[in-house]
Amino acid sequence: MCPSKTLETGEVIQLVLKKAVTSGIPSVFNVPSELSTWYHCSIPACLSNTCQHGGTCEETDEGFNCTCLDGYYGDRCEYDxxxxxxxxxxxxxxxxxxxxxxxxxxxxxxxxxxxxxxxxxxxxxxxxxxxxxxxxxxxxxxxxxxxxxxxxxxxxxxxxxxxxxxxxxxxxxxxxxxxxxxxxxxxxCIVNLCSTPRGSPVGLESGKVPNSAITISSRRNKNLGKLKVRLNSNSAWVSATDDEDPWLQIKFDSTFVITAIMTQGRANAEQQRVTSYTISSSMDGASWTYNQDINTNTVKVYTGNYDSNSVVVHNIFKPIECLFFRIHPKTANDDLRALRLELTGYGPLNDLLAAMNREEVSCSRPIQGEGMGVEDGRIPDSSLTSSSDYDLNYTASDGRLNGGVTPNEKAAWLARNDDVDKWVKIDLGRTSNVTGVIVQGRFELAQWITSVKVSYSLDNVTWTYALEPQCGEQRIYAANYDNTTPETILFPRPITARYVRIHPLTWIGHQAMRYEVVGIADQTEL
CATH class of the missing domain: 3.10.250.10 (SRCR-like domain)
Structure with a gap:
């Protein structure tokens, strides 16, 4: 038992046993083997070797040991x-x-x-x-x-x-x-202004996805099978005409996170294209989940292609984690459901990474806004004008969203056939935060718009196409796939405008359109 000792400061401390160090004594001194390990009383090492950053000092036989708090390390917990x-x-x-x-x-x-x-x-x-x-x-x-x-x-x-x-x-x-x-x-999370797909192509176009990974529900003939579904191929996959629920499936070797879908119609066949589709995914190939609309919590129906060769891109708000992916064509331009496809995303992912992506994504969704008054009449007829009218029965004011609900009306705005720069203009009456537009086909007739551009202005003189300043080109939006279903086109960020124009580019039957502008009227509400 070691005695106590009074320090120069007057403090009384208890001496502790420490192992004597003999290993460094030169051999000429001939230290007896029985003295190779012996102890002596010494001042505690922790008195002069205090651990830093809140570490705890403990005496050892030969000195001290610091137990460091989380985030610190070193003999004295000196490293942060x-x-x-x-x-x-x-x-x-x-x-x-x-x-x-x-x-x-x-x-x-x-x-x-x-x-x-x-x-x-x-x-x-x-x-x-x-x-x-x-x-x-x-x-x-x-x-x-x-x-x-x-x-x-x-x-x-x-x-x-x-x-x-x-x-x-x-x-x-x-x-x-x-x-x-x-x-x-x-x-x-980012605000994807230019709708650039996130991640990399999974490999349908390049061939990285092998033929064996692609399965189809049917084909119209052997020349229009699964091998033709790859983006930019010289044809397309076309399902059998009697296939009531066509689908194309991709099986990955490991988990992928899918972020965007890119589609085309049949190469050099203008009228053969899928105009709407849904998507589903699975981890086992047996239990399938359809992708949901983030605003309505119903199965999301994606607008397809408005011509055979342009690539239409749909970004997925919540990325889809899957081993199996299916696309389900729903409507087509001439009943020939012709499709070319690529997916983008990240993968393959191991099980640890896959598990991290199963939680809900917290990125802000595009602001939906609300109707600014075309449909409900708050915007008067005098504030709805157009580049031309087919006749007095189809003026801009006849194109209110969901209008013409009686068989005799068959409402819509129609421009003249010889109008080469068609547009309808909405004067909101005040500077507003515009979040997007809604377009719809003609009531009770197979006439609808398949693609549009949108422009806006503060003064009715200087006009800007949506996203052109940010992306360097005028954005073309896929529009309707039938005459009744409204298609909501949302901007990644609200735009500030008083005047909005919708420019029909392509259509089915006739250029016929019903429409609405959505947004937030009072800027202070954003």
Missing amino acids: SFVQSVRLVGGSKSEGRVVITSRSRPTTYMLIHQLNWSRNASRLVCKYLGYEDVYATVGGDLFEIMSLDNNSETVTVRCPVDVTSIADCWYEERAAMNPREESIAVVC
């Missing part, structure tokens, strides 16, 4: 491994491999291993970078990086359960981790 900065590499500002620096290593970028990562950590990364939330969590191997300045290792990151900032997370060093194949990448 909390995240200092985050960036994405190999992709774009909003997606790529996650790399971090720490407070104690501010110039070393470290890749993040999938082990211990969570979807919440992905959210924290996106929010740190200024984005609303995370769209998807994927493998870093999907983003090529030739080199990474100052990258020396791959680490795991741990975050408290209730963490609200990535700066409250810390890294832990792990040996023998592959920084290229097992790193984490995130895809953050």
Whole structure:
């Protein structure tokens, strides 16, 4: 038992046993073997070697040991491994491999291993970078990086359960981790102004998806089978005319996250194209889930193609995680359901990554708005004008959404046949936040618009086409696939305008249109 000792400060301390160090004594001193291990009383090591950052010091036989709080390491817990900065590499500002620096290593970028990562950590990364939330969590191997300045290792990151900032997370060093194949990448929420598909093509067009992975419910003939469904092929897949529920299925070897659908009609056959379809997905090929409309919670019906060769893209608000994907043609231009297809997304994903994408996406959906007054009459007839009218029975004011509900009316606005720049104009009466337009075909007649452009103005003099300033081209929107179903076209962000024009480009039967403008009348309400 060691005695107490009074220090110069007057403090009385209890001495503790410590193992004497004899290994460094030169052999010429001939230390007896029985003295190779012996103990002596010494001042506690923890008195002069205090652990930093709240670490707990414990005496040991030969000195002391610091037990560090989460986020600190080193003999005295002197190193701070909390995240200092985050960036994405190999992709774009909003997606790529996650790399971090720490407070104690501010110039070393470290890749993040999938082990211990969570979807919440992905959210924290996106929010740190200024984005609303995370769209998807994927493998870093999907983003090529030739080199990474100052990258020396791959680490795991741990975050408290209730963490609200990535700066409250810390890294832990792990040996023998592959920084290229097992790193984490995130895809953050963005406002996709130009509707550019996120991710990469899964490989229908390129052939990366093999023929064996494609299955069809039927084919019209052997020359119009599944091999022709690939985007930009020289023909198309056409289902049998007596197939009442046609579908085409793609089976992936591993889980994919699907973010967009790209379709075409039959090459060089103007009238052969699918005009509407639904999509479904499955993880086992037996239980199928149809994609839902985010605003109505009903099965989403996608508008198809308005000609045979243009590619119509539909981005998917909540990415679809699946091993099996099906597209179900519903309507066609001339009963020949001709389709060419590509999907975009991220994959393949392992089970760990797949699990992170099963939570609900928190990205803000486009603002729906409400009718601005065309349908209900708040906007007067005098505020609805057009480039031309077919005759006095089909003026701009005859094109109110859902109008003409009696057989004798057959309402719609129709322009003259010789009008080469057709448009209908809506004066909202005040500067408003416009979120989109709704278009509809002619009541009780097979006449409808299949594609439109939209332009807007503040002064009725200077006109701008929707998204042209941001995307460098005038956006063409797929419109109706029948004469009764309204098609809502929403802008990624509201536009500020008093005047809105809808420009019909292509149509079935006759250029006949009913319409509405949707938005928020009072800018202070946004």
